[in-house]
Amino acid sequence: MSHAIEVRNLTKIYAMGGETVHALDGVTFSIEPGEMVAIIGSSGSGKSTLMNIIGCLDRPTSGEYHLDGQDVSRFSGNALARVRNRNIGFVFQNFNLLPRMSALENVEVPILYSGTGGAAKLARAALERVGLADRAGHEPNQLSGGQRQRVAIARALVNNPTILLADEPTGNLDTRTGREIMKLFHELHAEKVTLIIVTHDTEVAEQCSRNIVLRDGKIIEDKQIQAQMP
Numbered sequence: 714m715s716h717a718i719e720v721r722n723l724t725k726i727y728a729m730g731g732e733t734v735h736a737l738d739g740v741t742f743s744i745e746p747g748e749m750v751a752i753i754g755s756s757g758s759g760k761s762t763l764m765n766i767i768g769c770l771d772r773p774t775s776g777e778y779h780l781d782g783q784d785v786s787r788f789s790g791n792a793l794a795r796v797r798n799r800n801i802g803f804v805f806q807n808f809n810l811l812p813r814m815s816a817l818e819n820v821e822v823p824i825l826y827s828g829t830g831g832a833a834k835l836a837r838a839a840l841e842r843v844g845l846a847d848r849a850g851h852e853p854n855q856l857s858g859g860q861r862q863r864v865a866i867a868r869a870l871v872n873n874p875t876i877l878l879a880d881e882p883t884g885n886l887d888t889r890t891g892r893e894i895m896k897l898f899h900e901l902h903a904e905k906v907t908l909i910i911v912t913h914d915t916e917v918a919e920q921c922s923r924n925i926v927l928r929d930g931k932i933i934e935d936k937q938i939q940a941q942m943p
Contacts, residue, residue: 716779717876717907718767719743723776725762725930736762737773738930746875747905749898749940751918754927761880763927764911768878769797781875798827802869806881808861810853810868816840816860817849820868827872839867843897859890866897876907883917895920899942 725737737759744750754760765771766778769785772793778786785796802823810819820836829835840846843863853861862882869877879898883891895917902908910921918924919941926934 716743717746717748717781718909719777719779720766721777721779723763723766723773723778725759725766725771726774735930737766740776740927740930740932742925742932742935744907744909746907747902748923749902749908749921750910750923750925751921752909752911752925752927753913753915753918755913757929758927759930760911760913760927762930764878764880764909767876767909768801768803769793798823798872800875802872802874802877804862804865804869804877804879804882806884808853808858808865808885810861810864812853815850815852816845816856816864816867819853819864820871823868823872829872835871836867839871840864842870843867857890858886859893862886862890862894863897866894866901870901870906876909877901879908879910881912881914882910883912883914891917896942 721741723737723740724735727734727736740763752760752763766773773786777784780796781800785793788796817836817840820839821832824832824835837846837849840849843866845860845863845867848856848860883894886894898908910917912918922940923937925932
């Protein structure tokens, strides 16, 4: 069985104000299907750059990125967009919901982009999966922060991606609500969803079974841990 994700000697170099910045500097790791991994690092560590490459939002300067057995590091923009829509669900810190649409309509958006049909039925099933079927008709401003993040997770799951990529998913939530969202991630992990959580929050990282720590564009630690349940 192929790795869910495999990156080899990944580099990303930016030119900034006449200087060369190595945002990623020779990063190598693999993630197996069904793993729950935290990528940790302070601001400037390279974790956002790595997330953008894993999420097929950007390409590396050099190195290889294999997603579900495909070398996507050299794909064109259009090919990357297709892979992204089919394989990856995104969850963001600020939810990124469309304000004038209901929860159901927000969850339908990725299906409408992919053109697979049956949007309403699939969206209802995704909302049910995150425990929000009774809020389908509510707009984001009628929902709590935790409910909004659940809608965002339902939207990320609706195309049945192989990988869920979450960027600081509890960053805008209070502690109790953040723990509820992490509990939901554990339920998804039990369903064999591959979860990658980018965070600087040690409490969130401790709830994942593996921590990859970045500093100055390099991996300084990659360890399996005994996950603390929320």
